[in-house]
Amino acid sequence: MNETEPCGCPDYSMTRRSLLRAAGLASMAGVVTSMTGGALTSTVFGSTNANVLVVLSLRGGADGLSMVVPHAEPAYHAARPSTAIKATQVLHRDDTFGLHPAFAPLSPWWERGELAAAHAVGLPAPNRSHFEAMEIVEDADPGSPERIGWINRMIAGLAGQADVMRGLQLGNTTMPTSLLGPAPALATGRLDDLTMPMHENPRITGVLEDTWRRQYGGRKDVLGRAAGEALALSKRSAAISSAIERKPANGAAYARYSEAGAALAHGAALIKAAVGVRALAVDAGGWDHHAGLRWNVEDTIGKLATDLAAFFTDLGSHASRVTVITLSEFGRRLQENGSAGVDHGYGNCVLLMGAGVRGGQYYGRWPGLGRAQQVDGDLAVTTDYRSLLGEVLAARFPEIDLSRVFPGVTREPLGVMR
Amino acid sequence: MSGRLSAAVKPKPLSARNHHDVSRFTFGVDAAVIKDVRTRGSSNAWFDAQLRHTAIKDSAAGAVASWFPRLSHSPGQAWAEVTAGRASGWDYGMDFTSYTLARRILSMRQVHEVMSDFWSNLLYIPACEDRSFPWRYSYDQAIRKNALTSYGALLREAVVHPAMSGWLTNHENTKRGVNENLGRELLELFTVGRGAGYTEADVLNASRLLTGFRVRIFDGYDASYSPGDHWTGPVSVLGFRHANSDPDGRAALSALLTYLSTHPATAERVARRLCRRFVRDEPPGAIVKAVATAYSRSGGDVKASLKALRAHPEYYASRRSKLRTPVEDAVNVARLLGMRPTGRGDDNGFVRQLVWMSESMGQQPFRWPRPDGFPETSEVYASPARMLRSWELHYALPGNWWKSTAMTRPKQASTLPTQWPRRLDEIVEHQSRMLLGRSADPEAVRAISRVLERPASARWRRASEVDPWHLIVIRGTLLNTPHGMLR
Numbered sequence: 053m054n055e056t057e058p059c060g061c062p063d064y065s066m067t068r069r070s071l072l073r074a075a076g077l078a079s080m081a082g083v084v085t086s087m088t089g090g091a092l093t094s095t096v097f098g099s100t101n102a103n104v105l106v107v108l109s110l111r112g113g114a115d116g117l118s119m120v121v122p123h124a125e126p127a128y129h130a131a132r133p134s135t136a137i138k139a140t141q142v143l144h145r146d147d148t149f150g151l152h153p154a155f156a157p158l159s160p161w162w163e164r165g166e167l168a169a170a171h172a173v174g175l176p177a178p179n180r181s182h183f184e185a186m187e188i189v190e191d192a193d194p195g196s197p198e199r200i201g202w203i204n205r206m207i208a209g210l211a212g213q214a215d216v217m218r219g220l221q222l223g224n225t226t227m228p229t230s231l232l233g234p235a236p237a238l239a240t241g242r243l244d245d246l247t248m249p250m251h252e253n254p255r256i257t258g259v260l261e262d263t264w265r266r267q268y269g270g271r272k273d274v275l276g277r278a279a280g281e282a283l284a285l286s287k288r289s290a291a292i293s294s295a296i297e298r299k300p301a302n303g304a305a306y307a308r309y310s311e312a313g314a315a316l317a318h319g320a321a322l323i324k325a326a327v328g329v330r331a332l333a334v335d336a337g338g339w340d341h342h343a344g345l346r347w348n349v350e351d352t353i354g355k356l357a358t359d360l361a362a363f364f365t366d367l368g369s370h371a372s373r374v375t376v377i378t379l380s381e382f383g384r385r386l387q388e389n390g391s392a393g394v395d396h397g398y399g400n401c402v403l404l405m406g407a408g409v410r411g412g413q414y415y416g417r418w419p420g421l422g423r424a425q426q427v428d429g430d431l432a433v434t435t436d437y438r439s440l441l442g443e444v445l446a447a448r449f450p451e452i453d454l455s456r457v458f459p460g461v462t463r464e465p466l467g468v469m470r
Numbered sequence: 471m472s473g474r475l476s477a478a479v480k481p482k483p484l485s486a487r488n489h490h491d492v493s494r495f496t497f498g499v500d501a502a503v504i505k506d507v508r509t510r511g512s513s514n515a516w517f518d519a520q521l522r523h524t525a526i527k528d529s530a531a532g533a534v535a536s537w538f539p540r541l542s543h544s545p546g547q548a549w550a551e552v553t554a555g556r557a558s559g560w561d562y563g564m565d566f567t568s569y570t571l572a573r574r575i576l577s578m579r580q581v582h583e584v585m586s587d588f589w590s591n592l593l594y595i596p597a598c599e600d601r602s603f604p605w606r607y608s609y610d611q612a613i614r615k616n617a618l619t620s621y622g623a624l625l626r627e628a629v630v631h632p633a634m635s636g637w638l639t640n641h642e643n644t645k646r647g648v649n650e651n652l653g654r655e656l657l658e659l660f661t662v663g664r665g666a667g668y669t670e671a672d673v674l675n676a677s678r679l680l681t682g683f684r685v686r687i688f689d690g691y692d693a694s695y696s697p698g699d700h701w702t703g704p705v706s707v708l709g710f711r712h713a714n715s716d717p718d719g720r721a722a723l724s725a726l727l728t729y730l731s732t733h734p735a736t737a738e739r740v741a742r743r744l745c746r747r748f749v750r751d752e753p754p755g756a757i758v759k760a761v762a763t764a765y766s767r768s769g770g771d772v773k774a775s776l777k778a779l780r781a782h783p784e785y786y787a788s789r790r791s792k793l794r795t796p797v798e799d800a801v802n803v804a805r806l807l808g809m810r811p812t813g814r815g816d817d818n819g820f821v822r823q824l825v826w827m828s829e830s831m832g833q834q835p836f837r838w839p840r841p842d843g844f845p846e847t848s849e850v851y852a853s854p855a856r857m858l859r860s861w862e863l864h865y866a867l868p869g870n871w872w873k874s875t876a877m878t879r880p881k882q883a884s885t886l887p888t889q890w891p892r893r894l895d896e897i898v899e900h901q902s903r904m905l906l907g908r909s910a911d912p913e914a915v916r917a918i919s920r921v922l923e924r925p926a927s928a929r930w931r932r933a934s935e936v937d938p939w940h941l942i943v944i945r946g947t948l949l950n951t952p953h954g955m956l957r
Contacts, residue, residue: 078561095849111839113838114684152502180673181654181658181664181672182841182842183658183659183840184658184664189808194793205791224832225796225831225832225849225853225855226832226833226844226845226850226851226853227849227851232849232850238853238854238855239832239853239855240832240855241830241832241855242830246855247858247862248861248862249862249864249865251863259917259920260917260950263916263917263947264861266911266952267911267914268952271952272791273847274848275952275956276952276953277852278852279857280855281857282855282857282861285855285858286769304892306695336838342639342642342649342651343649365824389649389650390642390645390646390648390649393639393641393649395649395650395651396654428670443696446729
């Protein structure tokens with residue numbers, strides 16, 4: 053069931069004796085115990101060189117043409133009489149592109165070369181369905197009938213012990229497709245209450261752990277696996293709780309009423325607390341701008357920029373090991389619709405920020421927006437998003453076998469990573 | 471054994487087959503359901519009676535709407551309340567959500583309740599959403615009215631409903647500017663699905679037929695049909711053709727919806743989704759095909775489709791394989807423990823707390839942000855965080871640790887056998903039969919004995935001697951067995 057752990061679940065094979073030892077270790081933040089091949093080992097996670105990938109999903113299909121504006125394209129201005137961003141309004145303009153003015157909070161990162169944008173990125177074939185496109189983006193292995201997400205394959209390929217904290221979605225307890233699969237992973241809306249029932253009484257908790265290990269341990273289904281990972285997770289609840297109680301550092305101010313901001317704040321806390329997070333998935337929703345694109349997108353971009361600026365400010369020195377990439381299921385149509393919005397389209401932009409990014413510039417093989425270059429009225433895709441993700445993983449997680457994460461994908465690097 | 475089921479030292483569970491049937495088609499197998507099945511002779515007879523839902527007396531559930539006066543507000547009234555600052559769309563949504571959970575706990579018409587949930591999640595509109603909240607309860611009533619009729623009837627009600635127009639911005643879809651939001655979801659989510667091979671032109675044509683429906687969003691929410699906004703001219707969608715020359719396009723749209731509802735690809739998709747909910751996450755092709763065939767032959771009839779599903783061997787073969795969703799989990803435990811909401815209550819009102827309990831386990835009812843509805847598969851709810859919170863709540867609910875108000879529950883003695891003294895293992899066995907419909911897992915008996923620090927042979931002389939703490943441990947530990955998590 054799990055390639056890296058022959059027993060299936062990292063925590064099931066623990067004996068009562070090792071449990072007691074684990075309970076003793078649980079007070080030490082960042083230390084977990086697990087059992088492999090009969091030997092109890094302790095692994096210290098989060099050493100300073102442990103790199104972290106943050107995948108920010110812009111749910112709903114973000115309008116890449118509003119985010120990274122192709123200001124020099126007459127077709128863009130013609131197709132969007134009421135919603136185009138003028139060349140004079142954009143930030144960090146080059147001959148082809150400029151950033152939407154609402155990205156202003158991120159300007160310091162752009163100027164320091166820690167933020168880059170790539171354009172005309174997306175799925176190899178158009179898919180204007182939110183749900184199918186998201187499913188394909190997050191599965192990222194269309195040839196396989198198994199439902200295993202790419203982040204799950206990524207964390208399975210990391211060196212060292214499999215662990216429930218490695219792949220983490222914050223903001224939502226429902227597992228996203230990207231995290232589904234045999235490698236242990238966690239999705240949670242909140243980080244408090246990750247404790248065993250009656251945890252104030254270790255004697256009772258010990259009995260319950262013992263019981264559930266036996267009751268659930270033999271099961272080969274999702275329930276069995278989730279239970280095993282739950283037992284492993286509960287041992288870290290104290291470390292997690294104390295991490296998230298800390299206020300954002302360095303004056304970081306996340307956007308108000310932003311669920312993504314709240315999730316990123318917790319993410320920053322966990323990364324700094326070194327509890328073993330290697331891949332963090334966060335949803336930033338609200339991009340499905342069928343109507344009122346102009347003010348809607350300004351608002352969503354503003355929140356995104358504020359949250360990302362706060363996240364990197366909050367991380368402080370830990371920012372040197374954290375790379376953020378934004379993904380969205382599709383871009384929007386070039387032509388604005390009857391509601392001054394934009395319907396589902398195809399090619400899109402991707403933002404890359406943080407460690408290893410060669411920032412302060414735009415990347416991509418820009419196809420242009422002329423009628424002959426469009427795909428059914430949309431921006432074409434010239435870079436498979438998996439190639440770009442592979443470029444990031446290769447730079448930041450060299451031990452990962454990319455042919456297992458993105459089977460059959462030929463990488464065509466854009467040079468965006470150091 | 472007369473009177474209450476729990477009076478017996480060894481209450482007799484339903485047969486495995488009957489138990490499977492009711493565990494899939496109720497929100498929790500409580501003593502009332504067991505008694506009903508027994509009285510009628512089998513779960514088949516019970517199911518048939520449930521299909522004639524209007525003949526079942528249901529006064530407790532019928533009274534729930536009256537706890538939430540806002541639900542009876544017209545859309546205009548609701549908007550006036552919001553603009554006057556007396557309530558928010560969120561308040562309306564919370565009332566609606568609480569109302570729904572209360573009905574699931576109290577209703578005697580469980581099959582109707584379960585199917586209303588199923589269709590409501592397929593033709594999904596969230597609660598608390600700005601463009602649809604004044605119409606959300608009205609939409610729910612339309613779904614409920616048709617929950618056991620045909621998918622065509624459901625689709626024709628849902629697609630043109632003002633709540634749907636608002637939610638999927640169809641109110642802005644006019645002949646002057648087509649907005650294809652609803653048109654696309656109609657094909658992709660509500661009917662044939664992507665695999666049917668429709669084109670972008672089909673999406674456009676479906677969207678054109680959907681022009682003309684107006685809702686005054688953020689302005690009283692009046693709904694009307696405006697022939698002046700309707701796009702006229704011939705359309706074709708996946709083999710459906712219509713001249714669409716009448717400025718009132720509703721008849722043409724209705725014809726399209728009927729066509730789509732009976733399309734073979736729709737039959738297959740609805741059948742698969744039914745099987746995901748009621749059979750297993752990845753249902754075998756044979757049962758999907760059997761249900762799709764019944765669906766097609768009956769013109770999308772709900773009862774005929776369910777009959778085929780329940781008759782197929784894969785249905786029974788898949789027993790105890792579905793992990794309850796968090797919402798199902800909370801409602802199930804409330805039903806098993808006889809915890810009944812008695813009103814809206816304050817912020818600690820029981821139904822409201824059930825919403826937060828569900829949320830803590832990973833599913834806030836009616837708050838899925840996308841039009842595809844909550845996933846019907848178990849695996850997405852099987853996060854380790856969910857397990858920890860379910861385990862916790864399975865003790866918190868029997869102990870009423872959240873101190874819920876507006877709730878009644880049975881007196882302790884009335885949930886225990888009448889003959890005493892009884893040993894600990896006998897009480898555990900009794901509770902296991904009552905809560906899980908099966909004998910106690912020896913592992914659970916051992917755990918309870920260890921937690922309580924009493925041997926399995928420890929005796930209690932009378933019901934009143936059983937400490938509430940003992941029962942919390944017994945019930946929570948039983949609910950926390952794998953069998954307690956699965957339906």
